Amino acid sequence: MKFDFDRVIDLRNTHSAKWDRMEAGTVWRGKEAPVKSTGSTEALDAIPMWVADMDFNVPPPVTAALQAEVDRSVFGYYDTNQSWREAACAWLERRHGWSPDPDWLSTTPGVVSAIGLILQALSEPGDEVMVFSPAYHAFRYIIEANDRVLRNVPMIVEQGRSRIDMQALADMLTPRGKVVILCSPHNPGGRVWEVDEIRAVAEFCRENDLYLISDEIHCDLVYPEARHVPTALAAPGVMDRLITCVSATKSFNLAGAHVSAAVISNPEIKKKVDARMGASGLMSQNRFGMIATEAAWRGGDAWLDALIPYLQANRDHFASRIARAVPGSRAMHLEATYLGWVDFTGTGLEMEDYMERITQRARIGVSPGPQFGTGGEKWMRFNFAMRRALLDEALDRLETAFSDLG
Numbered sequence: 001m002k003f004d005f006d007r008v009i010d011l012r013n014t015h016s017a018k019w020d021r022m023e024a025g026t027v028w029r030g031k032e033a034p035v036k037s038t039g040s041t042e043a044l045d046a047i048p049m050w051v052a053d054m055d056f057n058v059p060p061p062v063t064a065a066l067q068a069e070v071d072r073s074v075f076g077y078y079d080t081n082q083s084w085r086e087a088a089c090a091w092l093e094r095r096h097g098w099s100p101d102p103d104w105l106s107t108t109p110g111v112v113s114a115i116g117l118i119l120q121a122l123s124e125p126g127d128e129v130m131v132f133s134p135a136y137h138a139f140r141y142i143i144e145a146n147d148r149v150l151r152n153v154p155m156i157v158e159q160g161r162s163r164i165d166m167q168a169l170a171d172m173l174t175p176r177g178k179v180v181i182l183c184s185p186h187n188p189g190g191r192v193w194e195v196d197e198i199r200a201v202a203e204f205c206r207e208n209d210l211y212l213i214s215d216e217i218h219c220d221l222v223y224p225e226a227r228h229v230p231t232a233l234a235a236p237g238v239m240d241r242l243i244t245c246v247s248a249t250k251s252f253n254l255a256g257a258h259v260s261a262a263v264i265s266n267p268e269i270k271k272k273v274d275a276r277m278g279a280s281g282l283m284s285q286n287r288f289g290m291i292a293t294e295a296a297w298r299g300g301d302a303w304l305d306a307l308i309p310y311l312q313a314n315r316d317h318f319a320s321r322i323a324r325a326v327p328g329s330r331a332m333h334l335e336a337t338y339l340g341w342v343d344f345t346g347t348g349l350e351m352e353d354y355m356e357r358i359t360q361r362a363r364i365g366v367s368p369g370p371q372f373g374t375g376g377e378k379w380m381r382f383n384f385a386m387r388r389a390l391l392d393e394a395l396d397r398l399e400t401a402f403s404d405l406g
């Protein structure tokens with residue numbers, strides 16, 4: 001079957017956050033309202049390369065399942081999520097060799113909200129949550145919005161790739177330390193952690209009586225040179241303190257579905273997390289999200305298998321062209337994700353200068369590195385999950401915006 005990732009789809013005025021809210025890089029400021037960062041561009045012909053969703057049509061089985069619902073046109077409360085949980089587990093087994101028990105799955109309204117519920121269930125206000133930094137910015141938002149304290153554990157960049165600094169993690173631990181969030185694969189930077197690295201973090205959690213949240217939302221978007229190993233398989237010794245968050249939404253471009261799963265084998269932890277969901281009235285699920293994500297897990301293999309080489313070609317094209325377009329810049333080699341992570345240190349420019357060139361002259365919405373915390377100060381994140389022709393246009397514009405530096 002042929003999937004057309006080059007199709008032109010006009011997403012303006014479609015409630016697309018990516019296309020219609022081009023205040024790119026809106027920065028979460030914890031309990032304060034999100035503020036517009038300098039990543040914004042409101043030009044009418046702006047190209048969004050910020051928030052992490054793709055410009056592509058979803059897998060045909062997803063469209064067909066939703067179409068069947070529309071044809072029936074009765075949208076009552078959604079009953080048992082048993083088949084959804086089984087579809088998730090079958091997917092995890094097929095694609096990652098992990099076969100969790102469907103009874104371990106709680107259906108959550110997205111990974112970020114799941115993390116909030118988990119923090120409420122397992123920690124107290126004032127407790128500390130460690131993330132490996134630079135880290136996905138919504139971790140900070142949800143940690144601080146729940147009155148927990150974010151601890152940024154800086155990673156080391158070595159030979160162009162990020163590495164977890166176990167000494168920094170140990171140095172960061174205080175008696176208030178309660179939870180570690182491992183983003184696996186990591187956003188930003190696209191590292192696919194090796195088994196030894198996952199084990200070291202897991203062992204640290206076991207030794208220090210910490211909960212471990214493994215956010216594996218990017219696990220399906222891995223390039224052929226790497227292999228994602230679920231934390232549950234890499235470090236089975238921490239199953240009793242592990243919560244794995246997975247979702248079909250990132251893999252299949254269903255972010256608006258807002259459905260994900262928290263996989264929890266420890267019944268006491270699961271009971272606590274489920275109790276928090278109950279307290280928030282989240283016992284029943286969104287019909288459309290459930291149907292879309294189940295259809296993706298059941299029938300999305302061929303689409304995903306076609307998507308990865310398309311993204312891989314975009315990744316390589318983006319990395320080589322940006323190095324030429326912006327002299328001195330360097331894209332980190334991504335093992336996973338479609339989120340190009342570019343170091344601007346070598347340009348010799350101040351951030352204000354290159355932000356102005358990217359957002360105002362090139363008219364590109366981008367995610368500014370500082371929003372990802374320590375280590376992101378001189379970086380920019382560019383989403384390249386778009387048709388190749390648009391990616392080329394973005395790169396052409398960048399080339400022009402930085403042409404005086406050549």
Ligand SMILES: Cc1ncc(COP(=O)(O)O)c(C=O)c1O
Nearest residue numbers: 052110111112113136187217260
């Ligand atoms: C690491 C990571 N976790 C979670 C999310 C968002 O998950 P959700 O939309 O299910 O809250 C993202 C989105 O980019 C992400 O990169």
